[in-house]
Amino acid sequence: xxxSGDMIRPISAGGRRTGRSRRRGGSMLELxxxxxxxxxxxxxxxxxxxxxxxxxxxxxxxxxxxxVAIMSGATQAQVTxxxxxxxAQANVTYNSSWLTITDLGPSSSxxxxxxxxxxxxxxxxxxxxxxYSSIPNAVRPLYQFTGMGIGSNxxxxxxCTMVKE
Numbered sequence: 001x002x003x004s005g006d007m008i009r010p011i012s013a014g015g016r017r018t019g020r021s022r023r024r025g026g027s028m029l030e031l032x033x034x035x036x037x038x039x040x041x042x043x044x045x046x047x048x049x050x051x052x053x054x055x056x057x058x059x060x061x062x063x064x065x066x067x068v069a070i071m072s073g074a075t076q077a078q079v080t081x082x083x084x085x086x087x088a089q090a091n092v093t094y095n096s097s098w099l100t101i102t103d104l105g106p107s108s109s110x111x112x113x114x115x116x117x118x119x120x121x122x123x124x125x126x127x128x129x130x131x132y133s134s135i136p137n138a139v140r141p142l143y144q145f146t147g148m149g150i151g152s153n154x155x156x157x158x159x160c161t162m163v164k165e
Contacts, residue, residue, distance in 0.1 A: 043142035047149045050139045051132060051156070057090030058158040062128045065099070066160040069115040069124060076114045083128070093136045100127040104161065118164050129157035 061083050068074055068082045079101075084094045101112040104123035118124055132138060133152035142149035 040142065040146065043145065044149060047140055047142045051150050054090060054092060054135060054138060055156050057087055057092055058128045058156050061086040062126045062158040062160040066124065066126045066162040070162045070164045072120065072165060074115050076116065079115055091137050098128050098130045120164050123161055123163050125159060125161045127157065127159050129155055132156050
């Protein structure tokens with residue numbers, strides 16, 4: 001014989017259901033309260049993951065550009081092509097204003113417009129930096145829906161230093 005708790009309770013004299021059927025509206029209320037928080041967490045995870053992915057692409061692009069530039073006979077066009085190709089793999093369109101090349105010496109120092117002019121043996125520092133909001137194709141679902149998340153003033157940057165051979 002089944003327990004009395006397993007049996008379906010009858011409809012009361014007033015026509016209202018008793019027991020389990022009266023609690024069904026509580027799950028809808030819980031869903032209405034919990035769903036926005038769960039979606040905000042999911043959007044935040046997607047946005048943060050995208051930011052970290054783009055940051056890693058910047059690190060890889062700066063390193064690849066430095067590896068090309070330190071070779072004797074390297075040209076600025078080769079550096080630009082390398083940056084463009086590396087960032088394109090992450091679906092990021094390269095902008096020339098993101099790159100700063102600095103000669104750290106020892107024979108000379110200062111900003112560099114063309115890597116071919118850097119003397120052999122000098123250290124070159126490649127800094128790739130941009131505002132996160134200016135990066136095309138960046139996914140920002142949390143910021144778009146709530147205005148929170150990774151803000152427009154957050155920058156993505158990478159620095160790589162190598163000696164010209």
